[in-house]
Amino acid sequence: MRKTRPALVAAAACVFAVTACSTTEPEAAGGGGSGDVETGNGVTDSAITVGVLTDLSGPFAAGAAVQVTEFQAYWDQVNADGGICDRDVEMQVQDHAYDPQKAVSLYRSMSSDIVALQQVLGGPTSAAVLPLAQQESVYVGGVGWASTALQYENNQLPGASYSIQGANAIDYLVDELGLSEGDSVGVVYFVGDYGSDALAGAEHAAAERGLTIVPQEITPAVTDLSAQASALVQEGVQAVVLGAAPAQLASLVGVLSSQGADVPVIGMNPTFNPALLDTPAAEALLANTYSITSVAPYASDAPGVQEANALYTEADPDGALGWEVPLAYGQAQLLRTALEDACEAGDLTPEGVVAALGNASDVDTDGVFPDGLDYTQVGESPTRTVFVSKVSDTAEAGLELLDTYEGPSAQSYTFG
Amino acid sequence: MSYFLTQVLNGLSFGLVLSLIAAGFAIVFTSTGVLNFAHGSVVLLGAYLVAVTHPTIGFWAAVLVGVVGAAVVGVLVNALLVRNLADPNPGTAAILMLGVDILLLTELTRRIGNRVLPLGAPWGADVVRFGGIALPAGRVLAAGVAVVVFAGLWFLFARTRLGIGMRAAAADGPTASLMGIRLSRTGATGWALAGVLAALAGVFLTSFPSPGVAPPVALSAFLAIPAWVLGGFDSVPGAVLGGLVIGLVTALTVGYESELHVLGGGFGEVVPYLVMIVVLLVRPQGLLGSKEAVRV
Known part of the structure; x- marks a missing residue:
C-alpha cells in the first residue's frame, strides 16, 4: 500500500505531460x-x-x-x-x-x-x-x-469503396464471365472493415442477381487455404471472390487448381502483388484470376x-x-x-x-x-465504377487492364 | 466420404507442421524454462534464409543453411540474453522473448518488404493423388519428415546421455547440475533443436499450398501455441499430439462450416483456442504434461 501514492503521483505527472503536449494553441x-x-x-x-x-x-x-x-x-x-x-x-x-x-x-x-x-x-x-x-x-x-x-x-x-468493389465483382461474374441465376460464389475474406465490407457488397449483388454466397472467414495468419478451398469445391461454387491479401490469393488459386476446380477468382484491390508470379502458383494465377481495383493498374x-x-x-x-x-x-x-x-x-x-x-x-x-x-x-x-484487370505475365506489374466497369448491383447498393 | 477424408488429411498434414513448431516451444521450455515467444520469428528466419540462398547454392543446401542459421540464432539468444538475465523469472524471460521477436520480425519485414519470396522447393505445386483425394506433395513430404524427426527426438530423449541429461535438467535443474550435468550444454542443445524444428516447419509452411516467404508466416507460427499448451507445456509428445488435434479440428470445422453456421462465421479461427480451454478445464496439465505436485 505504501507505494500507491508515489505511483499515483507519477501517473498524474505522465497524464499532465501528455496533456501538455496536446494542448498547443491551434493558431500558434x-x-x-x-x-x-x-x-x-x-x-x-x-x-x-x-x-x-x-x-x-x-x-x-x-x-x-x-x-x-x-x-x-x-x-x-x-x-x-x-x-x-x-x-x-x-x-x-x-x-x-x-x-x-x-x-x-x-x-x-x-x-x-x-x-x-x-x-x-x-x-x-x-x-x-x-x-x-x-x-x-x-x-x-x-x-x-x-x-x-x-x-x-x-x-x-x-x-x-470495398463494398462497391465486391458488388461489381458479382455483377462482372454474371455479365462477363458466364455465371447465371442459381449459381453459387465463394467469398473468402478477412473479417473487419476491409473483407467484411467487400462481403456486404457481394451479398447485396448476389441477392439482386439470384446467386448464392458461400462465405469463408479467415485471418491474415492463414496462408494455407487447403481446407477452405476444399470446402468451396465441395459446395460446388462457380467462382470465388477474395477480400484478403496476396498470400491468400496465391494459396487459394493454387489449391483450387490442384483440385481441378477451373473457376474464376476475383481479388479486391489489395489482393494482388506481382511477386506472386514468381511462386509455384503462377501458372494457376495466369489461368483464371482477375483483380477489381479502385485505382487503375500500373500497366494502364x-x-x-x-x-x-x-x-x-x-x-x-x-x-x-x-x-x-x-x-x-x-x-x-x-x-x-x-x-x-x-x-x-x-x-x-x-x-x-x-x-x-x-x-x-x-x-x-x-x-x-x-x-x-x-x-x-x-x-x-x-x-461506383471500378477497374477490372486480368493477371498477366506480359503486362507490367502483372495486371492487364481489361476495362472500367460499373454493374447494376453496384449502382443500387445503399450505404447504411 | 472422400471429402471427409480430404479434410482429415488436410488437417493431419497441416497439424504435423504445427507439431514441429509446438515441439520447439516445448523443448525450449523444458530445457531452459523460457516461454519462447520469439519462436515465430525464428520460423520466418529459417524460411527466409532458404529463400535468399537457394538461387545460388540450390534448394537442399539452402535448407541446410536455413536449419543451421535458425539453430545458431537460437543458441545465441540463449547464450547472450537468457543466461545473462539478472532476474531468472519466467515472466521476465517471456517479455524479453517478445522483444527479441519484435526486433527479428521488424528486420525480416524490412528485408522482405511487400514481396513474396519463392522458396525454390523442387516439388513446386505438385500434388499427390490417391483415390479421389489430392494432397500437396509438400505436405506429404512434411508428414514424412515430421515422423522421422519425432522418431529422432524420441531416440535422443530416451536413448542418449545428452537427451537423458536434458530430461533430468528439465525435471530438476539444481539437482541435475549437482549430478554433473552441464545445464549450459543442455540449454544450448534445446535452443538449437528448437531452431532446427522451426526452420523445417518454416520450409513446409512457406511451400505450396502457401505461396512463399512473407512476414505473415511469423503469425502462422502462433497457431502452434494452442497445440503446445494443449499438449502440456513440457511435453514433446504432447506437442505432437496437440498439433494433430488442432490441425484436424480446424480443418473439419472449416470444411463443415456450412453445417455449423449456427456457431457463426469464422468458427474455424477460434476453435483451436476453444479446444485448448476445454482440455485445460478437464486436464489443467494438458494432454501429456507432467502434473505439478503440490504438498499442502
Whole structure:
C-alpha cells in the first residue's frame, strides 16, 4: 500500500505531460491572413505543410515506402511548376508502425503544423485518427476504401469503396464471365472493415442477381487455404471472390487448381502483388484470376498513370512496381485539387480545405481513378465504377487492364 | 466420404507442421524454462534464409543453411540474453522473448518488404493423388519428415546421455547440475533443436499450398501455441499430439462450416483456442504434461 501514492503521483505527472503536449494553441504554428487568402495551421507565406502518417517499420512498410517516394516526387514536381497558391508544398512524414496509439500521438503532435493529412495508412490507424481529425476539421486522405470511412466529411476516399468493389465483382461474374441465376460464389475474406465490407457488397449483388454466397472467414495468419478451398469445391461454387491479401490469393488459386476446380477468382484491390508470379502458383494465377481495383493498374495507358510511373521510376529506378504507384499519385492529385480549390475560395485553412473537398463534385485524375469523382454526398462512395484487370505475365506489374466497369448491383447498393 | 477424408488429411498434414513448431516451444521450455515467444520469428528466419540462398547454392543446401542459421540464432539468444538475465523469472524471460521477436520480425519485414519470396522447393505445386483425394506433395513430404524427426527426438530423449541429461535438467535443474550435468550444454542443445524444428516447419509452411516467404508466416507460427499448451507445456509428445488435434479440428470445422453456421462465421479461427480451454478445464496439465505436485 505504501507505494500507491508515489505511483499515483507519477501517473498524474505522465497524464499532465501528455496533456501538455496536446494542448498547443491551434493558431500558434501558422495563422493569420496572407493577401486575399485566409490561412491557418500548416500554411505560411511561403509553404504549405501536409502530413503523412504511414507505416515505415511495420507490416506494410514496403508498400508504404513506395507511396512516400511517389508523394515526394509529385510534390517536388508541383513545386517546380510554381507550387500551390504561390507556396511550396512540404511533407511531414511520420511512422506510426501500424500502431493506432502511436498514430493518435503523432497526429496530436503534428496537427497544429499541417493544413491536411495526405495519408493515414492502415485500417485500425485511420479509424483512430479520423474522428479526431473530424473534430478539428482536418482533411484526411489515403485511408483505404472501407465504407466506414465514408461517414467522415473530412475524408477523401480514393475511388470506389470495398463494398462497391465486391458488388461489381458479382455483377462482372454474371455479365462477363458466364455465371447465371442459381449459381453459387465463394467469398473468402478477412473479417473487419476491409473483407467484411467487400462481403456486404457481394451479398447485396448476389441477392439482386439470384446467386448464392458461400462465405469463408479467415485471418491474415492463414496462408494455407487447403481446407477452405476444399470446402468451396465441395459446395460446388462457380467462382470465388477474395477480400484478403496476396498470400491468400496465391494459396487459394493454387489449391483450387490442384483440385481441378477451373473457376474464376476475383481479388479486391489489395489482393494482388506481382511477386506472386514468381511462386509455384503462377501458372494457376495466369489461368483464371482477375483483380477489381479502385485505382487503375500500373500497366494502364491512361495519361495520369503513365505520368505517375515516369515520376516513380525516375525517383527510384529499382523500386517495386505495383498499383501503389498510381494510387499515391492519384491521392496527391486529389489533395492538390482540394488545396487549389481552397486557395481559389480564399480560405486555405484546414476548415477551408475540408469545405473545398465537400464542394468537389466532378474530380478528374487523368485516368488514375474513374472520372467524375463526387465528394458532395457524405456517406456515399465517390464513384461506383471500378477497374477490372486480368493477371498477366506480359503486362507490367502483372495486371492487364481489361476495362472500367460499373454493374447494376453496384449502382443500387445503399450505404447504411 | 472422400471429402471427409480430404479434410482429415488436410488437417493431419497441416497439424504435423504445427507439431514441429509446438515441439520447439516445448523443448525450449523444458530445457531452459523460457516461454519462447520469439519462436515465430525464428520460423520466418529459417524460411527466409532458404529463400535468399537457394538461387545460388540450390534448394537442399539452402535448407541446410536455413536449419543451421535458425539453430545458431537460437543458441545465441540463449547464450547472450537468457543466461545473462539478472532476474531468472519466467515472466521476465517471456517479455524479453517478445522483444527479441519484435526486433527479428521488424528486420525480416524490412528485408522482405511487400514481396513474396519463392522458396525454390523442387516439388513446386505438385500434388499427390490417391483415390479421389489430392494432397500437396509438400505436405506429404512434411508428414514424412515430421515422423522421422519425432522418431529422432524420441531416440535422443530416451536413448542418449545428452537427451537423458536434458530430461533430468528439465525435471530438476539444481539437482541435475549437482549430478554433473552441464545445464549450459543442455540449454544450448534445446535452443538449437528448437531452431532446427522451426526452420523445417518454416520450409513446409512457406511451400505450396502457401505461396512463399512473407512476414505473415511469423503469425502462422502462433497457431502452434494452442497445440503446445494443449499438449502440456513440457511435453514433446504432447506437442505432437496437440498439433494433430488442432490441425484436424480446424480443418473439419472449416470444411463443415456450412453445417455449423449456427456457431457463426469464422468458427474455424477460434476453435483451436476453444479446444485448448476445454482440455485445460478437464486436464489443467494438458494432454501429456507432467502434473505439478503440490504438498499442502
